Each structure stands twice: as structure tokens, then as C-alpha cells.
Amino acid sequence: MKLTKVAQNPIQHIMLFGPPKVGKTQLVTELTKQFNVFYIGLEQGHAVFYKLPAEQQEKVEMLLLPDSKDYPIGCETALKIFKKRDDNKGYSVCNQHGKIDCPVCKMKALKDPQAEDVFTTVDLYGLDSSWVVVVDSSTQLTNSCVNHITKAMADDYKLEYDDWARLGKLMEIFFSRVQVAPFHVVVISHETEAELEDGKTKLVPVAGTRNFSRNSAKYFDHVVYLQVSQGKHAGISMTTQSLNVVAGSRTDVDFRKEFSLIPFFKGEIQAAQSPGQIAATALAQMKKP
Numbered sequence: 001m002k003l004t005k006v007a008q009n010p011i012q013h014i015m016l017f018g019p020p021k022v023g024k025t026q027l028v029t030e031l032t033k034q035f036n037v038f039y040i041g042l043e044q045g046h047a048v049f050y051k052l053p054a055e056q057q058e059k060v061e062m063l064l065l066p067d068s069k070d071y072p073i074g075c076e077t078a079l080k081i082f083k084k085r086d087d088n089k090g091y092s093v094c095n096q097h098g099k100i101d102c103p104v105c106k107m108k109a110l111k112d113p114q115a116e117d118v119f120t121t122v123d124l125y126g127l128d129s130s131w132v133v134v135v136d137s138s139t140q141l142t143n144s145c146v147n148h149i150t151k152a153m154a155d156d157y158k159l160e161y162d163d164w165a166r167l168g169k170l171m172e173i174f175f176s177r178v179q180v181a182p183f184h185v186v187v188i189s190h191e192t193e194a195e196l197e198d199g200k201t202k203l204v205p206v207a208g209t210r211n212f213s214r215n216s217a218k219y220f221d222h223v224v225y226l227q228v229s230q231g232k233h234a235g236i237s238m239t240t241q242s243l244n245v246v247a248g249s250r251t252d253v254d255f256r257k258e259f260s261l262i263p264f265f266k267g268e269i270q271a272a273q274s275p276g277q278i279a280a281t282a283l284a285q286m287k288k289p
Contacts, residue, residue: 010129012264013178015217017138017189017205018226023233024188027226027261028134032056034262035184036131038124040081042067042074042140063120065098067144072151073098074144075170078135081122082177090123127183132265135178138189138216139206145170164209171208171216179219186261187220196246203245214246222249222264233259 016024025045029052031037036059039046049060063081067074077098081091094105095117102119109118124133135141148170149163159167178185189205194214196202203225207216217223225247226235237255239248249255253264
């Protein structure tokens with residue numbers, strides 16, 4: 001089939017990474033100017049959303065997973081909700097424990113039918129292009145998977161070869177599902193150093209094992225690195241903008257020109273407009289001096 005016969009996929013999958021406290025989650029909140037946001041929080045970083053105006057807060061749906069070393073629920077729940085169910089139904093996740101079909105909370109709901117906000121229905125595959133799913137963060141998901149693998153071990157247990165292999169497999173499952181997801185996704189992560197196949201050491205997103213992390217960029221349409229430089233928030237999205245950072249955009253969106261994630265979705269925003277809206281926008285552009 002000729003390329004001219006293949007429609008370009010408007011869905012965008014973005015990896016946003018960098019050191020702590022450089023504004024990664026803050027940057028994601030600004031997507032509410034154009035989109036609804038389904039925020040999946042594993043490390044309780046959602047406080048920045050409260051800085052949004054009330055009308056933008058209304059566009060945010062949250063699933064907060066109380067993940068910890070002793071209760072690694074993030075690994076279990078995050079992997080499942082990114083898998084489409086055969087019956088095309090969503091997952092029922094309890095808000096207290098972050099567990100799918102939680103038996104404790106089911107009993108609570110039976111005892112008190114009037115109780116509200118016991119469960120959140122999560123149906124990512126039912127979201128249309130007006131939504132962006134945000135995972136915060138891949139770093140905590142990695143920790144959760146490690147804790148899931150070692151939950152029966154002593155606190156000072158060190159991972160062995162089979163444990164690392166299992167971690168790599170779990171992260172591969174998750175990122176493979178993100179890669180083919182028919183909805184917009186932004187995954188937030190921190191940075192780690194990894195030696196690439198060409199022998200060069202670069203900063204890459206934290207995504208499980210070091211070997212898996214160095215290749216994690218392949219699962220995304222855009223990889224954006226965020227940092228603070230000369231007292232200002234800055235970032236890159238092009239392969240040629242830094243020799244020691246993995247970054248890139250398959251549609252050549254230059255993050256430095258506009259400090260925002262919205263330009264990565266511009267094609268989708270226009271595609272979501274009605275023919276009348278597109279015509280009105282074109283007419284308005286023609287009338288500009």
C-alpha cells in the first residue's frame with residue numbers, strides 16, 4: 001500500500017523526563033487549556049493541579065494509586081488498566097486502595113449503598129481524542145515493579161539475574177501497551193545514565209532496568225527532556241540539541257520554540273474541529289493584515 005493511501009495517526013505518545021523539581025507535572029497541567037486529562041498518579045504529585053483555575057480543574061479526572069514499598073499496587077493496577085478488556089468494559093478501581101475489584105471496598109459499598117466515591121471506573125480505551133492520559137511516573141512504576149517482585153523477600157534483599165529479567169519483562173509489557181494505545185499518553189519520568197549501543201553515555205528516562213531504559217525512547221512519538229538552565233525552565237525535543245541526552249520528535253516539533261506540550265498535539269486539535277470551525281479559522285487567518 002502506498003504511503004499516500006495511509007492516513008497519518010493523529011494520536012500522540014510522549015515521554016517527558018528530567019531531574020526532580022524541574023516542572024514536569026506543572027507542564028502537564030497546562031494541557032487542560034485544550035484537553036481533558038486523565039491523571040494516573042503513583043507518587044502523589046498531583047498537588048500542582050490545584051493551582052489551575054476552577055474551569056480547568058473540572059477537566060481533570062484522577063486515579064491516585066497509594067503505591068509504597070510495602071504495598072506495590074502501582075505495578076498491578078497500572079499494567080492492567082492499559083490492557084483492553086475482551087468485554088470492552090472498564091476497570092473498577094477502589095479509591096482507597098487503588099486495587100481493581102477490591103473485595104474490601106465492594107463489601108463497604110454493599111453495606112452502605114449511599115456511599116460515594118468508593119470506586120473509579122477506568123476505561124482508557126473508551127476515551128476519545130479530547131483526552132490525554134498522564135502517567136506520573138515511570139520512575140515510581142519501576143520501583144513498584146521491583147517491590148512487587150521482591151515483596152516476599154527481606155528488606156535488604158538484592159535483586160538477582162532472574163529478578164532483573166522479570167523487571168524488564170514487566171516494563172516491556174507496560175511500554176508496549178503505551179506504544180499501541182489508541183489514545184494520547186504522556187509518561188513522566190526521571191533521568192538516569194545509560195551506555196548506548198554506540199558506546200556513548202547519555203541521560204535516558206528511568207524505565208525499569210538500565211538496559212531497558214536506554215531503549216525506552218522507541219516506544220514514543222516524542223521524547224522531551226526538561227531541565228532548569230540559567231535560572232529558567234528549559235527543555236529539548238530534537239536529536240541534535242544535546243550530545244548527552246536522548247530526545248527526539250518524529251514530527252520535528254521543537255520544544256524550545258514554545259515551552260508547552262500543546263504543539264505536539266496541534267495536528268490532532270485541528271483534526272478534532274468541525275469543517276465549519278476549520279473554515280472559520282482559515283477565514284480569520286486570511287483577514288489578518
